[in-house]
Amino acid sequence: MHLAQRMSRLGTETAFDVLARAKALEAAGRDIINLGIGSPDFRTPENIVEAGCKALRDGHHFYTPAKGMRELREAVAEDILARRGVKVDPELVMIVPGGKPTLFFALLMLADVGTEVLHPNPGFPIYESMILFSGAKPVPIELREENGFQFDPEAVLAKVNARTRLIIVNTPANPTGGVISESALDQLVAGLERYPEVYILADEIYARLVYGRARHHTLLAYESIRERVILLDGWSKTFSMTGWRLGYGVWPRELISHAERLQINSNSCASAPVQVAGIEALRGPQDSVARMVKAFDERRVAIVKELNEIPGFSCVAPQGAFYAFPNVRGTGMGSKALEKHLLEDVGVATVSGTAFGAFGEGYLRFSYANSLENIREALRRVRGALQPA
Numbered sequence: 001m002h003l004a005q006r007m008s009r010l011g012t013e014t015a016f017d018v019l020a021r022a023k024a025l026e027a028a029g030r031d032i033i034n035l036g037i038g039s040p041d042f043r044t045p046e047n048i049v050e051a052g053c054k055a056l057r058d059g060h061h062f063y064t065p066a067k068g069m070r071e072l073r074e075a076v077a078e079d080i081l082a083r084r085g086v087k088v089d090p091e092l093v094m095i096v097p098g099g100k101p102t103l104f105f106a107l108l109m110l111a112d113v114g115t116e117v118l119h120p121n122p123g124f125p126i127y128e129s130m131i132l133f134s135g136a137k138p139v140p141i142e143l144r145e146e147n148g149f150q151f152d153p154e155a156v157l158a159k160v161n162a163r164t165r166l167i168i169v170n171t172p173a174n175p176t177g178g179v180i181s182e183s184a185l186d187q188l189v190a191g192l193e194r195y196p197e198v199y200i201l202a203d204e205i206y207a208r209l210v211y212g213r214a215r216h217h218t219l220l221a222y223e224s225i226r227e228r229v230i231l232l233d234g235w236s237k238t239f240s241m242t243g244w245r246l247g248y249g250v251w252p253r254e255l256i257s258h259a260e261r262l263q264i265n266s267n268s269c270a271s272a273p274v275q276v277a278g279i280e281a282l283r284g285p286q287d288s289v290a291r292m293v294k295a296f297d298e299r300r301v302a303i304v305k306e307l308n309e310i311p312g313f314s315c316v317a318p319q320g321a322f323y324a325f326p327n328v329r330g331t332g333m334g335s336k337a338l339e340k341h342l343l344e345d346v347g348v349a350t351v352s353g354t355a356f357g358a359f360g361e362g363y364l365r366f367s368y369a370n371s372l373e374n375i376r377e378a379l380r381r382v383r384g385a386l387q388p389a
Contacts, residue, residue, distance in 0.1 A: 011129030014355035018339070022349040033378040035366045036349035038174060038323065040240040042295075045288040048239060051280035055273035064269045066260050068095025068248070072275045075282040076248050080231075083208070084218045092256050094263060095248050095270045095278070099205050102232040102249035103168075104130055105262045106201050109255065110165045111136035118159055118167040120151065121357035122325070124174045124203070128357060136165065142359050145316060145327060149178030153187035160192075166199045167192075169219060172206040175356045175365040176325045177300075177318020179214045189222045199252070200225060203232045206321040208289060211297045214319035220250065227252045237321075238289055239281045246270060246278050296322050299368040299375055306379040307366065311386050322369045325353070329362040331386060338364060346385045348378045 018036040026032050043049075067073065073090040080088050096102055103126065111117050111134035119127040121140035131138040139159050143149045156167070169188075171180040192198060202219040210216050219229045234247025251259050263269065300317070303324050307315040312331030315324055328338055335352040342348045342364075353360030368375055 006133055006135070009129075009132040009135075011125060011132070013125050013129075015351050018343065018349050018351055021343060025343070025347075030347055032343070032347050032349055033370070033374050033381070034349040035368070035370055035375065035378055036351045038237075038321075038367050038369060039242045040237065040292065040322070040369045041371060042240040042288075042292050044240050044244070045281075045285075047284045048241070048277050048281045051284075052244075052273050052277035055276035060272040060276055062272060064272050064275060066263045066269050067091075067093070067256075068270055069272075069275045069279075072279050072282075073248075075279050076250075079282045080220070080250070084220060086218065086220045088220070088250050089253075092251050092253060093248055094251060094256065094259050095246070095275060096263065097245040097247070097267055097270045099203075099232055099234045099236065099247040100126060101263070101267065102230065102247060102259075103127070103201065103203070105249070105259050106166060106199070106230050107131060107134045107136070108262060109258045110199055112165075114163065115165045116161070116163045117165060118156065120168065120170050120173065122149075122175055122353055122360035122363065123168075123170060123356055125355055125357070127168050127170075137163075139164075140357060140359065141167075143173070143176060143178060145363075148316065148319070149173060149176035149325070150180050150184055151188075153184050153191065156188060157191035160195050160198060164195065164198050166201055168201045168203060170203040172210055172214075172216065172318075172320025174206070174321055175323050175351070175353070175360070175363075177321045177323045179210055179216065179319040182215070182217045185217055185219065185222070189219070189225055192228075193224050196228075199228045199230060199255075201230045201232060205233055205247075206237055207233060208238045209293060209296060209322060210320040211293075211300055212317075212319065216320070227254070230255070235278055235281055240292065241277075241281070244271075244274050244277065246274050295372075296368065299370075299372055300324070302372060303366060303368045303375050303379070306376065306383075310379065310383045311388060313386075322367060324366045324368060325363050326366065327362060328353075328364050335361055335364060342382060342385070346381045348381055 353363030
């Protein structure tokens with residue numbers, strides 16, 4: 001077999017590898033608690049399910065426009081205005097199957113051999129994978145525990161040069177749960193005004209999952225860079241719709257036609273009945289979202305407390321998303337070795353910090369998108385396995 005050379009640069013999402021290993025162990029009779037995969041354990045709300053079923057019964061079986069149904073794009077624009085305070089033109093919204101196509105399309109149209117793309121590290125592993133696939137050079141933005149896993153705006157700006165084409169900003173963040181402050185964004189945006197050719201991909205898929213005093217601030221709100229911001233968001237996390245595969249991008253006016261061509265050449269369009277369900281999610285009752293966020297917050301408090309009681313662990317409290325990212329250097333084990341030990345010997349699935357980049361060494365990601373009962377049992381097992389004899 002002679003594969004194209006670019007395939008050697010393509011990585012993967014390790015959480016799915018861990019999921020596959022966990023499922024294989026379960027099939028062999030092992031009791032596994034999965035705190036690895038980032039998928040809410042709640043069912044999709046019934047009003048959304050019924051909207052999707054009704055759409056099928058009503059005959060929504062065919063193609064839609066490549067950018068998505070007009071009504072759904074209008075619903076997205078309404079939601080952005082209501083929740084982010086920013087008015088967007090529905091013509092600049094493109095509905096896609098999940099969150100990744102928006103990232104993929106942005107890199108395909110902006111990144112190339114000889115260019116650079118800045119990305120968070122530790123960060124969502126598909127960022128670096130797709131940057132490498134595009135032929136561009138990935139330039140890591142180090143996120144440090146002592147800074148609440150926020151970036152240093154001046155350090156980011158110091159990495160920008162004539163080769164920089166795109167900067168990826170993720171808040172709230174996977175895997176750290178960090179939320180970027182308004183002051184940090186203010187400083188970054190002020191500096192980027194000096195670089196009018198650089199685009200910004202704002203991955204805000206966890207925007208509604210923030211806790212305590214944390215607040216989400218969108219890069220779309222900054223007028224000075226507004227025409228260079230690509231917003232990535234969707235339904236997977238907020239509405240527990242990971243398997244429905246529905247997301248959207250809000251594109252700069254000069255890029256939307258290129259994004260549409262990439263959609264036509266790859267996905268054609270998102271699923272029609274799923275788009276109808278997406279309308280109901282945005283315009284229907286929101287009480288299920290509030291209940292889910294409240295439950296995640298309770299789990300967040302519990303998991304941080306219990307992680308800090310495990311020998312060799314220390315964990316700062318995440319402010320958003322549904323991940324805890326404890327420092328595990330005190331165990332004396334590398335992140336990957338500890339991930340393997342906890343899964344195979346203890347029956348707890350986690351994800352090594354190194355799955356999210358080189359700066360993730362010394363950390364593990366625990367997803368608290370699982371029941372409080374399972375979280376407590378999993379951490380009881382981990383504590384028992386690492387307790388000194």
